[in-house]
Amino acid sequence: MVRTEGPCSPYNGLVAGLQRQMSFASIRIGLYDSVKQVYTPKGADNSSLTTRILAGCTTGAMAVTCAQPTDVVKVRFQASIHLGPSRSDRKYSGTMDAYRTIAREEGVRGLWKGTLPNIMRNAIVNCAEVVTYDILKEKLLDYHLLTDNFPCHFVSAFGAGFCATVVASPVDVVKTRYMNSPPGRYFSPLDCMIKMVAQEGPTAFYKG
Incomplete structure (x- = not known):
């Protein structure tokens, strides 16, 4: 990758990756304790394994639903190969262009593929x-x-x-x-x- 695409190639999709991680982790981890309390029966001192699994699944699903477009763009951007010296040699010129291109070519639903x-x-x-x-x-x-x-x-x-x-x-x-x-x-x-x-x-x- 470094030889054919340059030293920055291992960081392809970094912006989309950061967008994904900030939106995804804030929901997945930030809401975990609150959701766990919702599933915990009243009067129970500790949450059971089932309660923790339910809370984990719930916050995970919520995070994916919100952050899916960032994940799609990250994966697509990382997979697009840059073989030439200019940015025009690549399918996406940047992260925001990737959002626009996917939505234009595949519809808004493409961002939730x-x-x-x-x-x-x-x-x-x-x-x-x-x-x-x-x-x-x-x-x-x-x-x-x-x-x-x-x-x-x-x-x-x-x-x-x-x-x-x-x-x-x-x-x-x-x-x-x-x-x-x-x-x-x-x-x-x-x-x-x-x-x-x-x-x-x-x-x-x-x-x-």
Whole structure:
């Protein structure tokens, strides 16, 4: 990539990525505790695992619904290859141009392409990440292995991130392939998944 597209190529889609992360994370993480309280029965001291999973799925779905256009633009912009010395050699001249081009060529619905697999992906990630983090931190404190400080948060976050990546990778790959596909290549996310297995084998789900 650096050789053919220049040293800035690894940062393609950075603006859209930041837009996605700010809008997505603020909803997904910011509302988690509030939504968890909604699902927690009155009088209960601690939230159950089911309550945490429900809260994780809810905030994940809410975040995806709002932030999906930023995710589509990020994926498309990162996948567009810059082979020439000028910006005109690329399909999108910038992040805002990508929003406009996708909306013009595919309609406004094109900005929400792949919402369902993205909701599935982020529901899995949210459950595996936020819930695992919640449980790991709670257990580390309950068993007095660590106190409520930076090492405790770091260990909990490391374990949560690892679990989330392993569990969500298949859905993530299908989501990215489907969102970045030209119109007509796949009829649905399920069709994308079936074709991936048939053409590349099950290991394709863990590519990257």
